[in-house]
Amino acid sequence: MSKFVEEIVGLISKETGLSKVEITGLVEVPPDQKLGDYAFPCFVLSKKLKKAPNQIAGELALRLKATDLIEEISAVGPYVNFRVDRAKQAELVLARIFDEGDRYGSDECGKGKTIVIDFSSPNIAKPFGIGHLRTTVIGNALFRIFRRLGYEVVRINHLGDWGTQFGKVILAYKMWGDEEEFLKDPIATLYDLYVRFHREVDEEPGLEEEARGWFKRLEDGDEEATGLWKKFRDYSLREFNRVYEMLDIGFDSCPGESFYNEFMDQTIEQIEAKGLAEISQDALIVDLEQYDLPPCLLKKKDEATLYATRDITAAIYRHDTYEFHKSLYVVGSAQSLHFRQVFKVLELMGYKWAKDCVHVDFGWIKFRQEMMSTRKGNIVLLEDVLNKSIQLARTIIEEKNPELENKEEVAKDVGIGAVIFADLATRRNKDIDFDWDQVLSFDGETAPYVQYTHARLCSLQRKYGRPVSIKIDYGALSTDEERALLKLLEDFPRKVKFTGEAYEPAFICSHLIDLCSTFNRFYQKQRIITEDEDQTAARMLLVRALQVTIKSGLSLLGIKAPERM
RNA sequence: GCCCCUGUAGCUCAGUUGGAUAGAGCAGCGGCCUCCGGAGCCGCGUGCACCCGUUCGAGUCGGGUCAGGGGUACCA
Numbered sequence: 001m002s003k004f005v006e007e008i009v010g011l012i013s014k015e016t017g018l019s020k021v022e023i024t025g026l027v028e029v030p031p032d033q034k035l036g037d038y039a040f041p042c043f044v045l046s047k048k049l050k051k052a053p054n055q056i057a058g059e060l061a062l063r064l065k066a067t068d069l070i071e072e073i074s075a076v077g078p079y080v081n082f083r084v085d086r087a088k089q090a091e092l093v094l095a096r097i098f099d100e101g102d103r104y105g106s107d108e109c110g111k112g113k114t115i116v117i118d119f120s121s122p123n124i125a126k127p128f129g130i131g132h133l134r135t136t137v138i139g140n141a142l143f144r145i146f147r148r149l150g151y152e153v154v155r156i157n158h159l160g161d162w163g164t165q166f167g168k169v170i171l172a173y174k175m176w177g178d179e180e181e182f183l184k185d186p187i188a189t190l191y192d193l194y195v196r197f198h199r200e201v202d203e204e205p206g207l208e209e210e211a212r213g214w215f216k217r218l219e220d221g222d223e224e225a226t227g228l229w230k231k232f233r234d235y236s237l238r239e240f241n242r243v244y245e246m247l248d249i250g251f252d253s254c255p256g257e258s259f260y261n262e263f264m265d266q267t268i269e270q271i272e273a274k275g276l277a278e279i280s281q282d283a284l285i286v287d288l289e290q291y292d293l294p295p296c297l298l299k300k301k302d303e304a305t306l307y308a309t310r311d312i313t314a315a316i317y318r319h320d321t322y323e324f325h326k327s328l329y330v331v332g333s334a335q336s337l338h339f340r341q342v343f344k345v346l347e348l349m350g351y352k353w354a355k356d357c358v359h360v361d362f363g364w365i366k367f368r369q370e371m372m373s374t375r376k377g378n379i380v381l382l383e384d385v386l387n388k389s390i391q392l393a394r395t396i397i398e399e400k401n402p403e404l405e406n407k408e409e410v411a412k413d414v415g416i417g418a419v420i421f422a423d424l425a426t427r428r429n430k431d432i433d434f435d436w437d438q439v440l441s442f443d444g445e446t447a448p449y450v451q452y453t454h455a456r457l458c459s460l461q462r463k464y465g466r467p468v469s470i471k472i473d474y475g476a477l478s479t480d481e482e483r484a485l486l487k488l489l490e491d492f493p494r495k496v497k498f499t500g501e502a503y504e505p506a507f508i509c510s511h512l513i514d515l516c517s518t519f520n521r522f523y524q525k526q527r528i529i530t531e532d533e534d535q536t537a538a539r540m541l542l543v544r545a546l547q548v549t550i551k552s553g554l555s556l557l558g559i560k561a562p563e564r565m
Numbered sequence: 566g567c568c569c570c571u572g573u574a575g576c577u578c579a580g581u582u583g584g585a586u587a588g589a590g591c592a593g594c595g596g597c598c599u600c601c602g603g604a605g606c607c608g609c610g611u612g613c614a615c616c617c618g619u620u621c622g623a624g625u626c627g628g629g630u631c632a633g634g635g636g637u638a639c640c641a
Contacts, residue, residue: 031586039585077585281639293568294568301639333569334635337637400602432577435576442604445590445591449604456601464601514589520605521606523606524605525606
């Protein structure tokens with residue numbers, strides 16, 4: 001909590017007899033900066049004192065005396081408003097940022113704790129579509145945020161490399177596959193086969209049964225099935241890595257669902273030993289009716305396992321391996337029932353840590369215009385989106401800054417940043433309408449706007465040409481915009497923490513937009529570098545702090561901050 | 566049928582634990598310096614799906630209605 005709030009809480013508690021905790025919960029920030037920096041609403045006191053809140057505020061404001069940190073106290077309606085000593089506030093914030101550099105916003109709260117994040121997790125033999133963007137970038141942002149908060153973070157790519165679908169792909173490949181075609185474009189070929197399988201199954205329903213048989217053989221370690229599966233997996237991974245490299249995203253472990261195959265029997269035995277399992281309609285299930293949940297299926301009638309079994313096994317494995325404080329699953333909301341079942345079974349198995357498993361869910365990406373016109377099935381490839389965005393960035397650079405040195409690198413940073421930001425900026429639980437025009441927009445509330453502001457701040461520092469110092473006249477930062485900027489900077493660490501608690505990277509996006517738009521307004525109105533050396537020195541320290549904070553915020557989202565663009 | 570999520574301006578979205586006149590961006594129209602980067606800035610807007618309730622106070626909490634999406638035993 002800020003020193004200023006502490007001070008205010010102290011003052012009020014002395015005068016009113018309310019507890020500090022209670023007051024802390026009530027202190028708020030007024031909607032208009034002109035009213036003050038902090039406010040205390042007097043409604044709660046009106047019952048106790050049997051007086052109108054307006055009257056109480058008036059009397060309270062008279063009794064409270066200004067201090068070193070709080071320079072003005074006044075009543076407006078039912079609120080007591082506080083104005084902090086601007087110079088002190090500026091000094092506290094700017095000196096700290098100067099000191100911490102681009103680690104500003106870090107915290108110790110995660111020290112000694114491990115968080116496991118399961119994210120991205122594409123299915124092999126299927127194209128990496130735009131639909132996989134959300135889990136990938138949200139997971140990566142959470143990784144960076146928790147790391148900043150002091151946690152050990154383990155990134156897990158739980159590849160979808162197991163399940164009945166591979167029986168289908170194997171069978172389809174055996175029937176219609178072509179080696180040469182496969183090597184040319186592995187995923188597209190496999191995906192075509194998969195689509196064709198579903199088309200042909202309508203006319204020959206027997207294929208379905210045959211495919212299940214192939215998955216069963218795979219699960220039993222059959223040589224031919226395993227060989228094909230391995231081949232599909234290797235080539236798919238190679239293509240995924242291309243996308244991960246573009247996004248600059250990595251993983252600490254990529255075991256995939258298949259990895260847990262050998263532990264599956266153990267899990268089932270354990271569940272049976274607890275007396276939780278039963279046979280129903282020829283399948284092995286855990287009945288969850290008394291918890292208002294549908295049964296959790298462990299084994300199909302043909303004895304093959306299901307994804308719930310694999311997720312339960314994986315959860316136990318992860319806890320044994322990492323002794324996590326939290327285990328996150330960044331997976332679409334379509335699977336929320338599935339996770340409720342899995343977590344419930346873990347709880348019934350007696351694992352107390354089941355409560356530390358969190359489904360970090362998110363809405364769908366839907367399509368409006370382009371979906372039907374996309375040639376490759378009904379999928380928009382993530383790689384295509386990234387490439388288009390980079391291409392647009394190139395074009396704009398050619399137009400606005402053709403002299404730029406490392407154009408290609410900057411075009412990548414900007415183009416990819418735009419795509420990441422466009423996704424992260426919307427709150428997780430909302431569905432996103434994928435719209436080319438919106439993703440490929442570099443104006444307004446976008447990554448390029450933030451990056452542009454950052455580049456502008458860098459440019460100012462180059463132009464200034466002298467080292468920025470913390471020995472300045474802090475009282476010189478006196479305009480409304482400077483004041484607002486100081487508060488936004490002060491609030492940044494709290495925002496990062498809150499973002500972690502809510503698993504909601506969008507909070508950082510909007511904070512960055514606030515910082516940038518406020519600065520740009522300031523920049524437009526006021527000259528930064530002038531004849532007035534004291535004022536210039538003060539403003540340059542602010543510029544430096546903003547630049548560093550924006551860079552820090554972007555890096556938490558997995559977005560680069562070029563110095564020129 | 567039952568369960569979950571969503572419903573704020575023409576479009577896309579903010580609005581942290583209920584609080585002082587509900588905010589941005591995009592698109593449209595009109596402007597901006599002797600220009601520190603115009604990927605910028607400024608101006609133009611009577612909108613919280615609907616109805617009840619709780620409260621001094623509801624976009625925010627509770628109940629109901631309507632609309633959209635998702636899930637609901639052998640896919641993941």
